[in-house]
Amino acid sequence: MNISVRTTKPGSRHLHFEPFLLLLPSLVLIGLFKVYPILYSVWGSFFIRGAGGVSKFAGFKNFSMLIQDPTFLNSIWITFKFNLITIPTQVILGFALAMMLNRNTRFVRISRTLLYIPVAINMVVASTIWNMMLNPSAGPANAILGKLGIPPQPFLTSSAQALWIIIIICCWKGISYWMLFLLAGLQNISPSIYEAGRIDGTGFFSQLFYLTIPMLKNSLVFVIVSDTMINLFMFVPVYMLTGGGPEGSTDTLMYEAYRAAFKFSNYNRSYAIVTFLLFVTFIIISLQFYLLRDKDEAALKKSSRKRSIP
Amino acid sequence: MMVQRKNRFTALLNIVYYAVILILILYTLFPIVWSIGGSLRADDAEIFKYVSSLSWHTLVPEHFSLRSYYSLFVENSFYRPMLNSAIVAVITVFLGFVVNGLAGFAFAKFKFKGRDILFTIYLFSFMIPFEMIAVPLYKTVGALGILETRSALILPMVANGMIVFLYRQFFQDIPDSLIESAVIDGAGTLRIFFQLLVPLSKPVIISASLMMFIQQWDAFLWPLVAATNSSLKVIQVAISEFNGEFTIQWGTIFAATTVAIAIPVAILLPLQKYYIQGISSTGLKE
Numbered sequence: 147m148n149i150s151v152r153t154t155k156p157g158s159r160h161l162h163f164e165p166f167l168l169l170l171p172s173l174v175l176i177g178l179f180k181v182y183p184i185l186y187s188v189w190g191s192f193f194i195r196g197a198g199g200v201s202k203f204a205g206f207k208n209f210s211m212l213i214q215d216p217t218f219l220n221s222i223w224i225t226f227k228f229n230l231i232t233i234p235t236q237v238i239l240g241f242a243l244a245m246m247l248n249r250n251t252r253f254v255r256i257s258r259t260l261l262y263i264p265v266a267i268n269m270v271v272a273s274t275i276w277n278m279m280l281n282p283s284a285g286p287a288n289a290i291l292g293k294l295g296i297p298p299q300p301f302l303t304s305s306a307q308a309l310w311i312i313i314i315i316c317c318w319k320g321i322s323y324w325m326l327f328l329l330a331g332l333q334n335i336s337p338s339i340y341e342a343g344r345i346d347g348t349g350f351f352s353q354l355f356y357l358t359i360p361m362l363k364n365s366l367v368f369v370i371v372s373d374t375m376i377n378l379f380m381f382v383p384v385y386m387l388t389g390g391g392p393e394g395s396t397d398t399l400m401y402e403a404y405r406a407a408f409k410f411s412n413y414n415r416s417y418a419i420v421t422f423l424l425f426v427t428f429i430i431i432s433l434q435f436y437l438l439r440d441k442d443e444a445a446l447k448k449s450s451r452k453r454s455i456p
Numbered sequence: 457m458m459v460q461r462k463n464r465f466t467a468l469l470n471i472v473y474y475a476v477i478l479i480l481i482l483y484t485l486f487p488i489v490w491s492i493g494g495s496l497r498a499d500d501a502e503i504f505k506y507v508s509s510l511s512w513h514t515l516v517p518e519h520f521s522l523r524s525y526y527s528l529f530v531e532n533s534f535y536r537p538m539l540n541s542a543i544v545a546v547i548t549v550f551l552g553f554v555v556n557g558l559a560g561f562a563f564a565k566f567k568f569k570g571r572d573i574l575f576t577i578y579l580f581s582f583m584i585p586f587e588m589i590a591v592p593l594y595k596t597v598g599a600l601g602i603l604e605t606r607s608a609l610i611l612p613m614v615a616n617g618m619i620v621f622l623y624r625q626f627f628q629d630i631p632d633s634l635i636e637s638a639v640i641d642g643a644g645t646l647r648i649f650f651q652l653l654v655p656l657s658k659p660v661i662i663s664a665s666l667m668m669f670i671q672q673w674d675a676f677l678w679p680l681v682a683a684t685n686s687s688l689k690v691i692q693v694a695i696s697e698f699n700g701e702f703t704i705q706w707g708t709i710f711a712a713t714t715v716a717i718a719i720p721v722a723i724l725l726p727l728q729k730y731y732i733q734g735i736s737s738t739g740l741k742e
Contacts, residue, residue: 165566168645169574172559175615180581183592190592246477257477261484262728266721268674270692271713274699275491278706286490286507286514322484326732371583379587382676386696400587407591408681416591423588431583 184424190417201414208418218419220394221402224309225378228398232313232320232377237370239317240324245358247325248332258329264319265326269382276315277302277387302387305395312383312396320376324369331365332358364438371434378423378430399423488717489515495524495710503706524707525715532704534712536687537694538719544609544690545672551614552668553661559615560623561649565635575624582617590677597682608682609690613672619664622734626660627653662727663734670720691716 166173194204212218243261247254264272280287280301288298302308339361343353359366381400384390390397390405399419407416493514494503498521507514528534562568563575593612594603602608630653638648654661676692683689695716698709724731 165562165568165571168558168562168566168649171555172578172615172620173574175555175611176578176581176617179593179596179612179615180584180589180617181577183589183596184584186596187589187592190595243477243480246473253474253477257481260481263488263721264484266724267488267717268676268692270674270676270696271716272487274695274709274713275487277699278709279487279490284504284507286486289507289514318484318487321480330732375583375585379585381587385677386699403591404677407594413591413595420588420591424584427584427588431580 187417187420188424190414191421194414195412204414208414209422212415212418212422217394217397218402221397221399221419224395224397225380225399228309228313228380229374229377232316233370233373235313235317236320236324236373237366239321240369241328241366243321243325244328244332247329261322262326264322267319269319270386272315272319273383273386276311276318280311303392305392308388308392308396312380312387315383315387316377316380320373324373327365327369328362331362335361367434367437371430374430375427378426486515491710492714493517494707495714496520496522497707498523500706524705524711527705527708528711528715532708534694534715537689537691538715540688541673541675541691544606544675545669547606548610548613548672549665549668551610552616552619553665555614556616556619556664557623557654557657557661558649559620560625560627561653563620563624564627564630565632578617578620580617582621587677590681593678594681603682604685604688605683606688609672609675609679609688612678613668613675616668616671619668622660622664622667623657626657630656659730659733663730666724666727666731667734669723673720 190201191208192203192205193201194207195201247258247261279285282288282298282300282303287301291297291299300307301311335358339357340353343357348357379400380398381404384396384398384401385404388396390401400423403416403419403423406412406419493516497503497517498519502518559578563571563578597603597608597612602611634652635648638652643652674692675690676696679688679690679693680696695709695712698704698712
């Protein structure tokens with residue numbers, strides 16, 4: 147039984163349960179509910195449901211149909227635009243905010259607590275509240291704009307504004323959420339490093355680019371990648387506020403995949419969209435592993451236990 | 457001259473600093489305070505009155521009333537979706553502790569063939585957003601014949617690569633010698649886990665449980681498609697149905713969002729240290 151099992155230390159060889167037994171429940175659940183569905187959707191994206199509900203192998207037909215489909219191309223463009231604006235806004239503002247709040251004054255402590263509040267609010271609740279905030283006639287957003295001398299805006303009912311509104315709602319929650327991670331990273335940097343920099347007469351920007359950002363690399367890569375994952379699959383505000391409209395202006399890929407499956411029962415089209423997103427995801431995750439690889443660690447890994455110090 | 461100009465510059469920088477933070481706080485808090493205020497008003501007319509003429513009563517009700525909460529719980533039976541979410545979340549937390557804790561133990565304290573590959577698969581599984589697998593998962597769960605049951609809401613959420621990662625990280629710091637001495641005393645693996653590791657691991661158990669609870673409390677897309685039966689309806693789906701429903705008063709919707717925020721906050725607030733530790737350590741200790 148123990149052939150393939152070598153325990154950490156000679157003394158603990160007596161642990162008589164196989165580690166695989168400990169892993170079994172999670173292996174079954176992750177295999178069944180995470181790995182299998184992913185493989186299933188890749189597999190399913192190569193089939194087309196023909197007459198009588200029988201699926202037939204169709205090669206890349208689903209994908210070639212997608213590429214010619216203006217709705218899909220529009221969704222790619224919308225998703226790209228949404229990410230291109232949302233991710234830098236969230237990361238840069240979250241980072242700036244983390245730098246501003248990396249002090250220990252009373253004002254900062256209170257501000258931090260207040261700014262953490264949206265972290266506890268999920269997208270369904272956030273969308274619901276903002277939907278009322280932005281009600282063109284009865285919401286306070288237009289009332290506040292009116293006070294500033296700006297005429298009332300249509301917000302979510304305008305194809306020129308709807309995507310921007312969704313971006314604003316996502317940033318409302320996102321900035322404080324990512325600030326939380328970046329602040330934890332900043333607090334891990336020893337102040338003595340800055341003191342050394344100050345003695346050398348480092349200015350603000352060189353300190354930022356040569357000390358802070360390199361020291362914060364791991365947290366920054368984590369935040370950028372996780373933020374991309376969340377925004378690439380943004381669904382809730384689109385589902386709740388616009389239904390992809392007006393005129394497809396907020397029709398993100400994830401909403402399109404949802405609609406294909408659960409509104410039109412066209413699962414193969416949905417799998418093809420999901421497979422496309424999986425492909426993008428795979429590239430992003432690989433990029434993360436590549437960026438986070440530690441050159442020294444690669445050498446160390448061979449000789450000792452795999453464990454890096456942040 | 458130089459010094460004076462520098463001082464003036466610092467003063468200006470300070471004003472900008474406080475102004476930026478205060479504006480961000482206003483942007484962050486206004487919708488929350490406005491909606492909580494709205495839930496405590498006697499009727500919608502008062503909400504609209506102070507939107508068309510902004511004053512401090514836009515945020516703070518003129519006359520406090522719990523009418524909206526009465527309407528929410530008594531007329532709209534909101535306690536049912538709340539209870540459904542709570543049941544699903546608590547069972548997930550409990551199963552998740554056993555399943556992910558044991559896996560974390562295996563990864564932290566055993567060496568076996570394929571460990572690194574397996575662990576990478578676990579990590580990948582948590583990096584892939586749930587939304588992505590929702591559609592194929594629907595077919596998988598359908599094939600198991602458990603759609604429209606509580607199991608459909610619970611089982612896919614129990615095993616979680618991130619939680620396994622948290623447990624592994626924590627267990628690695630527990631000295632091997634402690635485990636060896638328990639082995640010498642004749643303790644089996646499960647006994648070592650439950651009687652030695654678990655009592656030492658209170659912080660990680662709390663943060664992992666909080667994360668799993670919040671995940672289920674916030675779950676939306678999956679319950680939306682997998683449990684359309686109204687007897688299984690969870691809180692977020694119930695709220696999304698209020699949204700855009702013209703027959704429901706704004707005050708009632710605000711009461712629902714307030715309750716939906718208040719419950720995780722009430723749980724998180726006393727334990728926020730653990731929660732922040734948990735989520736930030738997944739980001740830092742790559």
